[in-house]
Amino acid sequence: xxxxxxxxxxxxxxxxxxxxxxxxxxxxxxxxxxxxxxxxxxxxxxxxxxxxxxxxxxxxxxxxxxxxxxxxxxxxxxxxxxxxxxxxxxxxxxxxxxxxxxxx
Amino acid sequence: xxxxxxxxxxxxxxxxxxxxxxxxxxxxxxxxxxxxxxxxxxxxxxxxxxxxxxxxxxxxxxxxxxxxxxxxxxxxxxxxxxxxxxxxxxxxxxxxxxxxxxxxxxxxxxxxxxxxxxxxxxxxxxxxxxxxxxxxxxxxxxxxxxxxxxxxxxxxxxxxxxxxxxxxxxxxxxxxxxxxxxxxxxxxxxxxxxxxxxxxxxxxxxxxxxxxxxxxxxxxxxxxxxxxxxxxxxxxxxxxxxxxxxxxxxxxxxxxxxxxxxxxxxxxxxxxxxxxxxxxxxxxxxxxxxxxxxxxxxxxx
Numbered sequence: 001x002x003x004x005x006x007x008x009x010x011x012x013x014x015x016x017x018x019x020x021x022x023x024x025x026x027x028x029x030x031x032x033x034x035x036x037x038x039x040x041x042x043x044x045x046x047x048x049x050x051x052x053x054x055x056x057x058x059x060x061x062x063x064x065x066x067x068x069x070x071x072x073x074x075x076x077x078x079x080x081x082x083x084x085x086x087x088x089x090x091x092x093x094x095x096x097x098x099x100x101x102x103x104x
Numbered sequence: 105x106x107x108x109x110x111x112x113x114x115x116x117x118x119x120x121x122x123x124x125x126x127x128x129x130x131x132x133x134x135x136x137x138x139x140x141x142x143x144x145x146x147x148x149x150x151x152x153x154x155x156x157x158x159x160x161x162x163x164x165x166x167x168x169x170x171x172x173x174x175x176x177x178x179x180x181x182x183x184x185x186x187x188x189x190x191x192x193x194x195x196x197x198x199x200x201x202x203x204x205x206x207x208x209x210x211x212x213x214x215x216x217x218x219x220x221x222x223x224x225x226x227x228x229x230x231x232x233x234x235x236x237x238x239x240x241x242x243x244x245x246x247x248x249x250x251x252x253x254x255x256x257x258x259x260x261x262x263x264x265x266x267x268x269x270x271x272x273x274x275x276x277x278x279x280x281x282x283x284x285x286x287x288x289x290x291x292x293x294x295x296x297x298x299x300x301x302x303x304x305x306x307x308x309x310x311x312x313x314x315x316x317x318x319x320x321x322x323x324x325x326x327x328x329x330x331x332x333x334x335x336x337x338x339x340x341x342x343x344x345x346x347x348x349x350x351x352x353x354x355x356x357x358x359x360x361x362x363x364x365x366x367x368x369x370x371x372x373x374x375x376x377x378x379x380x381x382x383x384x385x386x387x388x389x390x391x392x393x394x395x396x397x398x399x400x401x402x403x404x405x
Contacts, residue, residue, distance in 0.1 A: 010297075020238045020294040050297050053239045058138045066133045080141065087142060091280035092317075098279070099314040099321055 011040060011047035023060050030070045031059060036077060106174040109156035117170070121161065128157040142282075142304075240299030241290035247303050249277070251310035255342055255368055264288065264301060276370035278317065279307040312340065318377025320366045326354065326383040339381055341365045348381065356385035 018025055031037045037056050040047045048056060062068045062076065110117050113127040131153045133139070140146035159165045159176070168179040175182065243264065257275040261268050269288055277283070282304045289299025307315075314321040324339055334352030338345050341362070348360065359382050366377030391399070 012296075016294065017238060020296065022237075053297060054242070054299075057237065057239055062136070062138055065129075066136060067129060068133075076139065080139075084141065091278075095279050096316055098309065099316050 010050040011042070012050060012053060014039065014046040014048060017048060017053070017056070021057065021060055023064075027060070027063060027070075028056075031056070031073070034070055034074045036070075036073060107152060107156075109160050109169060112152050112156040113160065119160075121163075124157065124160050128153060128161070238293055238296035240292045240297065242299045242302060243289045244302045244304065246306055247273075248306045248308065249273075250308055251313060251315060252342065254278075254305070254307050262303075269301070274371050275368040276318070276372075277305045277307070278370070279305060279315075281305050281370075313342065315367055318367050318369045320377065320379045321382070322379065323382050323384050326350065326356075326385050328385060328387055330354075331356070331383070331385045339379075341379055342367070350383075354383055354385070356383060358383045 014025070014028055017023070018028065028037065028039070032039050036059060037048060037052055040049065059073050059077075062073060063070075068076065110119070113119075113124065113131065115123055115127045119127070132150065135146045135150040135153060137143075137147050137150055140150075159169050165176065169176040172179050172182060245262075245264065247262075254273075254277050255275055257272060259270065259272050261270050263269075269285070271285060282302050285301040285303065287298045288301035292298050312322060320342065322340070324337065326337065329335075330337065330350050331354045332352065334354070335350050336347055337350055339348050339362070342365075346362065346365065348362065359380050362379040362381060364376045365379035369375040369377060388395070
């Protein structure tokens with residue numbers, strides 16, 4: 001149920017994100033280097049798309065709250081992707097098995 | 105709701121601030137919702153650790169907690185009551201806050217986001233702390249549907265945090281499928297985007313039809329005579345009955361496929377899966393003498 005959402009292309013200045021989330025700019029730089037966030041440069045200002053904000057905040061939380069460094073975040077990112085794919089597959093398998101059982 | 109915060113963090117009652125922080129971080133790394141997507145048990149656990157950490161990492165609230173246990177939030181009231189009691193000349197000292205059972209009645213100390221609509225079985229707003237600093241918090245909810253409800257595109261009004269959200273659930277959603285409704289989570293901060301509402305569907309089993317994705321499966325009891333001689337039967341589908349020819353000498357367990365009589369395909373208007381009908385041949389029972397005789401003749405024929 002994806003509603004058409006123009007807001008996803010909205011650009012948010014990196015400075016605004018950093019000041020709101022109390023994040024140091026160099027963390028964002030390292031995340032960009034690792035390919036974990038894409039930064040758009042326009043007229044020498046740096047922006048992130050709104051779509052990435054949730055994901056970025058998640059990484060900031062893991063970094064700040066749990067003390068996970070950037071290489072760690074990179075590894076986690078890949079593992080979470082795999083986990084999501086596995087969860088999807090598991091749901092599919094479970095739904096298949098329901099055909100042969102009487103309860104949920 | 106009474107839990108021992110020290111036990112939750114697995115620390116000694118004499119633990120230093122540093123030890124509390126260390127224990128919290130260690131447990132948070134295991135149960136943090138960001139690391140445990142779609143895991144309600146981990147979310148619950150994380151909220152417990154968070155709650156314990158919030159109380160114990162603050163010197164003031166820790167002192168109150170040590171003195172009054174799970175009544176610690178009412179410490180001021182308890183102390184006031186003690187002073188009043190002393191002033192009244194009663195002089196009976198309170199021990200350990202135990203006599204104040206009445207204060208606990210509310211039980212709503214850490215309710216968080218509980219303002220759910222009636223359809224919503226559960227919702228967990230995620231962690232406190234940093235969550236939702238810029239982008240609003242994502243909310244998760246579960247929506248229960250019957251198999252037959254899931255087969256029709258239906259407008260629905262859900263109540264989330266007191267606000268009504270109107271949405272259309274497309275026909276063909278699957279059990280365990282999650283849809284993301286942008287901007288219907290918690291509000292953003294400083295111009296940040298609002299969070300999303302994630303709805304996971306839980307689709308109950310139907311007494312008649314089994315579903316696998318776009319296909320439906322049903323058993324059909326076929327009488328022996330139709331199975332042997334062939335004929336026509338009327339089979340129930342999701343949207344009415346259809347007549348199906350039966351070939352002579354149909355074996356029990358034979359499967360016929362009724363094209364396009366299955367489940368609607370998600371977001372493909374007008375497309376349907378197939379309905380698979382398995383014939384279960386029923387042997388007649390309670391035969392009378394005449395019938396039995398005829399079968400005997402048949403057996404010898």
